[in-house]
Amino acid sequence: MNDITRAWQDARAAEEQLELSPSETFMVFVINLTMSSDQVKTRLTADLQAAIAVELATIPIYLYTYYSINRTRTNGKDLKPSSKFTNNAGAAIMSVAVEEMLHMSLSSNIYFALTGKPPKLYMNAPETYPTILPHHNPVGPPGPGGKTGGDTPIPLRGFSFEQMWHFLQIEYPMKPVGVEIVDEAKVYETFDKRLSALTEDTIDGDEYGAFLKEFGWPSDENWNSIGQFYSYIRCLIASSHITDQDFKAGEAACQIQAFNYAPNNVDTIYPSETFSQAKPAPKPCDAKAIPAEGTLPNAAYVAGYMNEPDSHSGGHGTDWEDDEELIPVTSKQEAFTALETICEQGEGYGLPEAPTSEPTGEQTGSQDDKDGAWRNYSVEDSHFWKFLKLQSRFSAFPGSVEQLPMMSGSLPWMKDSINKLKEDAADQEHYSADALISGGLVYDFPNSPVSAQYPQHYSDINDFLSGLFQYMLILSETIYLVPSNGEDQVEGQIDPQHLFFNEALHRSMILGHG
Amino acid sequence: MSNSCGSKTSGGGNSCNTPSQKSPMFIPSQDFKRVPVPGEELHACMGLNSCAGQDRFGMDGAPGFAPNDCAGQGYCATTQMHSCHTNNDCSNQGGCGLYGSESELSKPGDNACRSMGSCATPINAERFITTGAYRGTSVWHRAREVFQDKFESKAQGADTDQPKLKPQPSEFPDGPTYTWITTVPDGTKDSFAACGSSGMSGGGSCG
Numbered sequence: 007m008n009d010i011t012r013a014w015q016d017a018r019a020a021e022e023q024l025e026l027s028p029s030e031t032f033m034v035f036v037i038n039l040t041m042s043s044d045q046v047k048t049r050l051t052a053d054l055q056a057a058i059a060v061e062l063a064t065i066p067i068y069l070y071t072y073y074s075i076n077r078t079r080t081n082g083k084d085l086k087p088s089s090k091f092t093n094n095a096g097a098a099i100m101s102v103a104v105e106e107m108l109h110m111s112l113s114s115n116i117y118f119a120l121t122g123k124p125p126k127l128y129m130n131a132p133e134t135y136p137t138i139l140p141h142h143n144p145v146g147p148p149g150p151g152g153k154t155g156g157d158t159p160i161p162l163r164g165f166s167f168e169q170m171w172h173f174l175q176i177e178y179p180m181k182p183v184g185v186e187i188v189d190e191a192k193v194y195e196t197f198d199k200r201l202s203a204l205t206e207d208t209i210d211g212d213e214y215g216a217f218l219k220e221f222g223w224p225s226d227e228n229w230n231s232i233g234q235f236y237s238y239i240r241c242l243i244a245s246s247h248i249t250d251q252d253f254k255a256g257e258a259a260c261q262i263q264a265f266n267y268a269p270n271n272v273d274t275i276y277p278s279e280t281f282s283q284a285k286p287a288p289k290p291c292d293a294k295a296i297p298a299e300g301t302l303p304n305a306a307y308v309a310g311y312m313n314e315p316d317s318h319s320g321g322h323g324t325d326w327e328d329d330e331e332l333i334p335v336t337s338k339q340e341a342f343t344a345l346e347t348i349c350e351q352g353e354g355y356g357l358p359e360a361p362t363s364e365p366t367g368e369q370t371g372s373q374d375d376k377d378g379a380w381r382n383y384s385v386e387d388s389h390f391w392k393f394l395k396l397q398s399r400f401s402a403f404p405g406s407v408e409q410l411p412m413m414s415g416s417l418p419w420m421k422d423s424i425n426k427l428k429e430d431a432a433d434q435e436h437y438s439a440d441a442l443i444s445g446g447l448v449y450d451f452p453n454s455p456v457s458a459q460y461p462q463h464y465s466d467i468n469d470f471l472s473g474l475f476q477y478m479l480i481l482s483e484t485i486y487l488v489p490s491n492g493e494d495q496v497e498g499q500i501d502p503q504h505l506f507f508n509e510a511l512h513r514s515m516i517l518g519h520g
Numbered sequence: 521m522s523n524s525c526g527s528k529t530s531g532g533g534n535s536c537n538t539p540s541q542k543s544p545m546f547i548p549s550q551d552f553k554r555v556p557v558p559g560e561e562l563h564a565c566m567g568l569n570s571c572a573g574q575d576r577f578g579m580d581g582a583p584g585f586a587p588n589d590c591a592g593q594g595y596c597a598t599t600q601m602h603s604c605h606t607n608n609d610c611s612n613q614g615g616c617g618l619y620g621s622e623s624e625l626s627k628p629g630d631n632a633c634r635s636m637g638s639c640a641t642p643i644n645a646e647r648f649i650t651t652g653a654y655r656g657t658s659v660w661h662r663a664r665e666v667f668q669d670k671f672e673s674k675a676q677g678a679d680t681d682q683p684k685l686k687p688q689p690s691e692f693p694d695g696p697t698y699t700w701i702t703t704v705p706d707g708t709k710d711s712f713a714a715c716g717s718s719g720m721s722g723g724g725s726c727g
Contacts, residue, residue, distance in 0.1 A: 272716030
């Protein structure tokens with residue numbers, strides 16, 4: 007067996023074991039054939055650090071827009087469509103920010119497992135905004151004013167149609183543009199014929215490049231989407247150069263543990279309907295009770311949850327005990343599982359077959375064995391879809407270019423989903439950013455402010471918060487020096503990493519918030 | 521948390537009278553000030569006291585209500601009030617529901633130490649758990665359930681007969697309401713807030 011055949015067979019084996027896409031399988035083949043083990047490990051280490059930097063860069067962008075929304079205007083029984091929309095937007099944006107922190111943690115755990123060192127976070131976030139994300143040359147449709155993603159830095163900006171366009175550029179789905187693989191068997195048959203015609207003397211870099219270009223990979227490694235960047239990292243790990251032993255450099259106990267993450271909190275929820283703020287929350291056995299006719303339900307009854315426990319590759323949404331999104335990494339398979347979670351929650355592999363509707367308060371889930379309570383599980387939307395749904399509620403959306411891909415046919419896999427989204431949005435109220443500001447639902451935030459632009463008394467606060475941000479990055483690196491003892495669930499025991507996380511990081515967050 | 525009730529606060533006892541009958545005995549003025557008693561049990565909310573008299577109002581009970589005569593009949597938290605996750609000073613002082621991990625949110629009022637508590641105290645009746653197995657259900661009822669399990673577990677292991685845990689004050693079947701917390705003298709008037717900005721905590725917002 008020559009090297010070409012072995013590289014191809016190894017790639018096909020990885021495809022089966024790790025559920026690679028055809029384009030990923032071809033990339034794994036090229037990596038197997040053209041790179042040494044040292045080269046792959048060096049590249050993987052550098053790309054994981056870059057991925058962590060990308061995740062870190064997105065968090066201030068999302069939080070800035072989140073805090074521009076005034077959710078305190080929500081009044082349970084007087085919930086207006088406009089305040090319902092902005093409250094929903096706040097929950098959606100915060101839910102994405104929470105998952106970006108999860109993704110940063112998962113990438114950091116892989117990095118630590120691979121290198122035995124914490125990732126570099128301190129002074130590794132963008133110094134100022136607007137900023138261009140590393141390795142990111144999005145190829146989505148032009149935005150407002152004909153802007154294209156690759157030329158447009160991403161700003162800190164209040165909640166608006168234009169900012170949603172920037173968000174969509176960050177979260178653009180990973181499926182390569184122009185590639186619609188409808189018959190994998192035929193593709194592989196064709197490739198096998200081309201492969202059999204090659205010898206080690208005839209194959210060269212141009213030939214590899216041609217293979218990859220056919221399947222949507224850019225030739226300059228300036229990735230079309232963050233999803234594609236992660237896809238390349240998956241390929242490096244799936245290659246025959248990486249083994250389980252490569253993930254033993256940093257022990258699992260020192261990695262960020264599952265108990266430091268929760269998919270939802272009070273800021274990722276939203277009211278789907280009017281409710282009574284004065285009604286007590288239900289006992290578990292009453293959670294399914296339908297409100298008496300003519301009365302408003304309690305808050306819990308109408309609560310929508312933007313994140314779901316079944317949105318990651320490690321869980322199935324039916325047993326909370328098994329639903330751990332934030333996993334330590336000790337093997338190739340676990341590294342893959344972590345990356346799957348990032349891709350499934352984030353950019354997504356596509357769009358839902360049909361958009362999910364907002365919760366109606368009706369409990370449609372299954373009855374939990376643990377306490378008999380009803381859970382309203384549903385697979386959550388990807389980040390891209392969450393933001394596209396928000397953008398569709400702005401008055402500029404019907405005439406925008408964001409919907410053009412489905413019309414042009416360049417992204418046929420989006421067509422049905424976006425058509426359905428348009429139909430749904432047509433029956434709803436639409437808003438301009440100015441109207442939301444004048445209505446008191448969005449604060450008139452400045453675009454990408456810097457410290458020098460603030461009055462002195464605000465500038466001092468800004469400097470303090472910038473310092474606090476860097477301090478929290480140092481603490482985030484330090485977590486890897488505080489091993490868990492596995493006692494978190496044991497009565498009366500305290501896990502040192504959990505205590506460190508709460509004492510250092512969460513209290514710092516509260517200090518910054520206050 | 522102690523079940524022995526050997527050191528009574530405010531002269532309290534364990535006779536366990538019928539709970540929560542309207543009492544004309546004690547109706548304090550609006551400037552009533554609670555005086556913390558050294559050594560008193562610190563807990564997170566109504567109905568989580570393991571001895572008589574252990575709440576913000578001592579043996580007298582809350583203004584306009586019956587005395588707190590027994591374990592489980594207390595009116596309000598004895599711990600220092602706080603509004604957020606990790607801001608508790610010691611064990612059993614965290615509220616719950618709004619922020620924190622699944623394990624934290626599953627045992628309100630039962631945290632192991634400082635900074636390991638989850639969210640505001642006291643626990644307003646409108647508050648529900650936002651993540652984990654108890655998502656969408658009452659924080660206060662879960663806190664009472666956890667407390668009851670621990671109380672009964674300790675009683676089973678005791679050498680002497682222990683008093684039974686009594687129901688919380690009957691006027692508050694679901695725990696203390698936000699309205700009551702913020703209007704009762706020396707409850708947590710004017711400074712109580714359950715954190716978060718979605719408007720769904722039932723206890724106001726903090727941004």
